[in-house]
Amino acid sequence: MLFSRMLIPTLKEDPSEAEADSHKLLLRAGMMRKLTAGIYNYLPVGLRALRKVENIVREEMNRAGAQEVLMPAVQPAELWQESGRWNVYGKELLRFKDRHGRDYCFGPTHEEVITDLVRREVQSYRQLPLNLYQIQVKFRDEIRPRFGLIRGREFIMKDAYSFHTDEAEAEAGYQAMYDAYNRIFTRCGLKFKTVEADTGPIGGSYSHEFMVLADTGEDLLASCTACDYAANLEKAEVILPANNPAVPAATGPEAVHTPNVRTVEEVAAFLKVTPQEIVKTLIYETDKGPVAVLIRGDHEVNEVKVRNLLGVTDLILAGPARVEELTGAEVGFAGAVGLNIPIYADQAAAALGSMVTGANRTGYHLVGVAPQRDFAMAQAADLRTVTQNDPCPRCGGALDILRGIEVGHVFKLGLKYSKALKAVYLDADGAEQFIFMGCYGIGVSRIVAAAIEQGHDKDGIIWPMALAPFQAAVIPISVNEAAVVDAALRVHEELEAQGVEVLLDDRDERPGVKFKDCDLLGIPLRVVVGPKTLAQAAAEVRHRRKKDTAIIPLDDLIPHLKERISRELHG
RNA sequence: CGGGGCGUAGCGCAGCCUGGUCAGCGCGCCUGCCUUGGGCGCAGGAGGUCCCCGGUUCAAAUCCGGGCGCCCCGACCA
Numbered sequence: 001m002l003f004s005r006m007l008i009p010t011l012k013e014d015p016s017e018a019e020a021d022s023h024k025l026l027l028r029a030g031m032m033r034k035l036t037a038g039i040y041n042y043l044p045v046g047l048r049a050l051r052k053v054e055n056i057v058r059e060e061m062n063r064a065g066a067q068e069v070l071m072p073a074v075q076p077a078e079l080w081q082e083s084g085r086w087n088v089y090g091k092e093l094l095r096f097k098d099r100h101g102r103d104y105c106f107g108p109t110h111e112e113v114i115t116d117l118v119r120r121e122v123q124s125y126r127q128l129p130l131n132l133y134q135i136q137v138k139f140r141d142e143i144r145p146r147f148g149l150i151r152g153r154e155f156i157m158k159d160a161y162s163f164h165t166d167e168a169e170a171e172a173g174y175q176a177m178y179d180a181y182n183r184i185f186t187r188c189g190l191k192f193k194t195v196e197a198d199t200g201p202i203g204g205s206y207s208h209e210f211m212v213l214a215d216t217g218e219d220l221l222a223s224c225t226a227c228d229y230a231a232n233l234e235k236a237e238v239i240l241p242a243n244n245p246a247v248p249a250a251t252g253p254e255a256v257h258t259p260n261v262r263t264v265e266e267v268a269a270f271l272k273v274t275p276q277e278i279v280k281t282l283i284y285e286t287d288k289g290p291v292a293v294l295i296r297g298d299h300e301v302n303e304v305k306v307r308n309l310l311g312v313t314d315l316i317l318a319g320p321a322r323v324e325e326l327t328g329a330e331v332g333f334a335g336a337v338g339l340n341i342p343i344y345a346d347q348a349a350a351a352l353g354s355m356v357t358g359a360n361r362t363g364y365h366l367v368g369v370a371p372q373r374d375f376a377m378a379q380a381a382d383l384r385t386v387t388q389n390d391p392c393p394r395c396g397g398a399l400d401i402l403r404g405i406e407v408g409h410v411f412k413l414g415l416k417y418s419k420a421l422k423a424v425y426l427d428a429d430g431a432e433q434f435i436f437m438g439c440y441g442i443g444v445s446r447i448v449a450a451a452i453e454q455g456h457d458k459d460g461i462i463w464p465m466a467l468a469p470f471q472a473a474v475i476p477i478s479v480n481e482a483a484v485v486d487a488a489l490r491v492h493e494e495l496e497a498q499g500v501e502v503l504l505d506d507r508d509e510r511p512g513v514k515f516k517d518c519d520l521l522g523i524p525l526r527v528v529v530g531p532k533t534l535a536q537a538a539a540e541v542r543h544r545r546k547k548d549t550a551i552i553p554l555d556d557l558i559p560h561l562k563e564r565i566s567r568e569l570h571g
Numbered sequence: 572c573g574g575g576g577c578g579u580a581g582c583g584c585a586g587c588c589u590g591g592u593c594a595g596c597g598c599g600c601c602u603g604c605c606u607u608g609g610g611c612g613c614a615g616g617a618g619g620u621c622c623c624c625g626g627u628u629c630a631a632a633u634c635c636g637g638g639c640g641c642c643c644c645g646a647c648c649a
Contacts, residue, residue, distance in 0.1 A: 012598060012610065013583050017642060037641070092648070109649070143572085151648095199649085207649085219649095316646095409649065441649075478607055512609035519609090530608060534636050540608090 001470070001496075003505040003517075007044055010517050011031075020216050022452035023148030025348055025461050029520050038145025038153030045521065048469035048501075050156065051448045054135050056187050056466065057158045066131040066160055071113045073137055077103030083420045086253075088313070094141045106139040106424040111417050111439060114161045118435065119423035125165050126219035126343070128425060128435070129173055135444060147216065149449035150405060157358075158442040163435045165427065167414075170436040174412050177440045181210055181408050188447060189464025191454055195221045196231040198304050199411070207411040211404025212450040219404050222386050222469060226397025233401070233402040234304040236386045237393040240347045250354035250370035253337055258365045262332025264297040267365060274298075279355045279369075281334040283323050283341075286312040287342045290326055294336055294345035295494060296352070309344065309381050333358040335366055336375040341375050350380035406443070413437040452522075455545075461522025462545045465568035470503040472561055473523040475514045477530035479506060484524030487554065488529040491539065494558050500565065519544065524568065525561060 009030040017034065018024040026032045031046030042050055058068065077095070086093075094106040107113065114132060122130065133140045145153050160177065164170040178194075185192045190212050197209040209232055211221055222236035223229070231237070260438045261270045268275050278297030283290060288310065295301045307315045320331050320386035326341060327334040333356035336343050349355070350371050359366045371377060388401050417423065418435040427433050448467070455462040465471060472495060476488035492504040503523065505514045511530075518526050528540040539557055543564075552560050 009581090011582060016577085019643070034641090090648090140648085144643095146643085197649090209649095233594055284595090367623070406649095411649070439649085475608095480607080510609085510611065512607090512611080517607045528608075531614085532608080 001499075001503050003503055004507050006503075008517075008521070009043070010520055011040070020147040020150060020449075020453070021456055022150065022216075022449040025452050025456055025520070026148055026449065029461055029522070030389045032149070034069045038142060038151070040149065040152060040154075047452075049448050049463070049467055050445060052467045053188060053444050054156075054158075054471070057135065057184055057442055060180045060187070061133050061158070061160060062185045063183075064131070064176050066133045066162075066180075068134060069132050070134050070136060071107070071110050071117075071308045073107055073139070074104050075110075075113055076155070077105065077117055080105060083112050083115075083417060085112070090121075092140045092142065094139050108138055108140040109138075109387075109441075110134070110159055111161065111413075112421065115417045115421045115423050115437070118161075118163055119418075119421060122163065122423075122425055122435070125425050125427050126307040126434075129162060129164045129169055131160055131162040131173060131177075133158060133440075146444060147218075147449070149445050150453075151218065152445070155443065156445040158444050160440040162438040162440070163423075164438075165425065165433065165436065167436055170412060170414075170438055174410060174438050177410050177438065178208060181410060181440070181442070184442065185210055185212075185407065188451065188465055189455075189466050190407070190447070190451060192407070193221065193223060193230050193402070195404075196235050197313055197409065198232060198235040198308070207409060209406050210408035211402075212407050212447075212454060213402055213404050214450065214453040215403055216453050217403035217405040219406050221402050221404050223400045223402055224392035224395060224397050225400055227392060227395040229392050229394040233385060236399075238347075238382050238384055238386050238390055239393045240351060240382075241391075250373065251368040253366045253369045255359050255361070255364050256367055257363060258333075259363045261365070262269040262330075262392070263291060267356060268297065271365070271367065273356055273367075277352070277354070277356055279336070279345075279349045279352065279357050281327075281336055281339070283318040283326055283334060284564050285314070285316050285318050285322065286310060288312050290318060290322070290341045291378075292336065292339055292341055292343045293383060294343065294357075295451055296346065296349045299346065299348060299384040301389075302304055302383060305381075305383050306344065309379065309383065327360045329358065329360045329362045329364075333360065333362050333364060335360050335369070336371075336377075337369055339375070343375060344383065345371065345377050346383040347380050348384065350377060387571070404447065405453065406498075407447050407450055408442045410438075410440045411438060413439055455522070459516070460520035463522040463524060465524050465565060468522065468524050469501075470521070470523045471501045471565050471569065472525040472527060473503045473505060473518050473521075474527045474529065475505045475511070475518060477511050477528065479508045481531060483534060484531060487534055487539070489531065491527060491554070493558060495561065498562060500556060500561060525564060527557070527561070 011028045014024045014025045032040045032042050034040055096104055138157045139154050142153050145151055162173040164173055195211055197207045199207050220233040222231055222233055237480045258270055261267050262276050264278050267278055275297035280295045282293045303315055323331050338360055355369045356367050357369050365555050392399055415434045423435045424432045451467050452461050474482045474488050474492045478484055495502040524544050526542045533539050538551045538553045539547055541552050
């Protein structure tokens, strides 16, 4: 491939619109361009990297026994109404009408379509299990797209759906995908971690996420340093220490005047107590009415856990007016005593023998409050977010809190969609049964960005060999010296003939310009052909990541490069 | 949707507060010369509805009103 003939519009300066490193580099390396917010053109080099990811995904999915299909991007509202998600999915679902006024959406995911397909075409247990996948454009009207390809609105996703006769078979299918995903991300050269994930309002018994570790990641995860426990922070469990320190019995609730003392820090300082002795009372609005959540002063509420415990989809902190209406006091003075909405307490707060709370009276707090004696709880449970200081819920070891980019998610769906859309099969006894389902997503375009987040330096991208748009670059120092040009052309031609993906920088540019662009593009192996080395019938080979250089005789050059490429792809 | 910022040549920006003499700079692009191992140098040149609409004014990139777009923080998020 000739550089001069390709559209590779590299930029010297960082575009002002980009913040994340992968976003800047994708633009600077001329791999993509923005069309509008969260929507990008893939340019030739970017597309090559994207295809690399797609092919790895495709190979491993096929190897795992899945079959590729391609479903429509545009979907009729009827299916979404049938599954009940037309009204649930929210504004993220891009909806529109055709010329006849019929409702459609641009698919953000394909459970409805695939289930519809399978319910029509699968009648017998003999046709199961079945795993169908596609690699396709999705659209989610994200509230705020950001970080380029990491959270775009339009993106490329591999989504797979498996269909099974029973739970055990579904588990096996889940495990097969789990294993395939590990192979995929390993082959992509990514440093990743598999974590337990929240199943969310979608339900299902369990799910795992595959996280690429990167400081710019939007997700937080807890990872045990001693055992293999790792979970999304939304999901990570907190265990109450068994040896809970004996707490002094409460002396009885006593109101204390605390003018303008609202936050935990202010209360602690004013009353000369520790945040651990204070309990925050958070008032939430839910679709089942208002509730109060009690959390110890030094802890943070985990709204996902609250949502799951209550079985609600809407959970919003009440505004100042509503708080006053429910507690009779301004924000900052809410407390459990005398509150007549359901009270849910985090287990650590509930375990306190004596606590400081708001008094439900502006300017007052209560000290010596005892749970049960002074107020009733609807339930005490694990409702807070783990911290670095908490022990691993499995082995008691130390936890690390890490950042990650979610690149894959495997889900056991169970019967949710087969029931909603009546996807059934006949078992060996001729009885009608619902089909067990699983679904499995991979953010294909997001992987490209994630790989750059993990692989870059001040000079540009550092691709893993498996994702590199070109495996090698050939740079003639000058295009005006016949001997140099001839040698470079021969190397380029021979590499292409041998199946190496190579870019020949045939531009009439100074060497520095070519080196800079080569580094920016992140091509793993760089072959420089110049008069110095040519005099010894050799060329210089440099590795983008290792930054080592070697002078290789021209006669050995092709095998040398092929060997290094092969080693990096398979070693 | 709340908070903040931005919109001037392909890209990065200055000019705006204090209206006129303000269409500017760097990079990139084109032509020529020169140079050739880390974004060379010199000379010449092309390229702009100053986001849009309206208003104020003798006069608007600049002031005022409205709109649109984009970015960041947050809320949100299979």
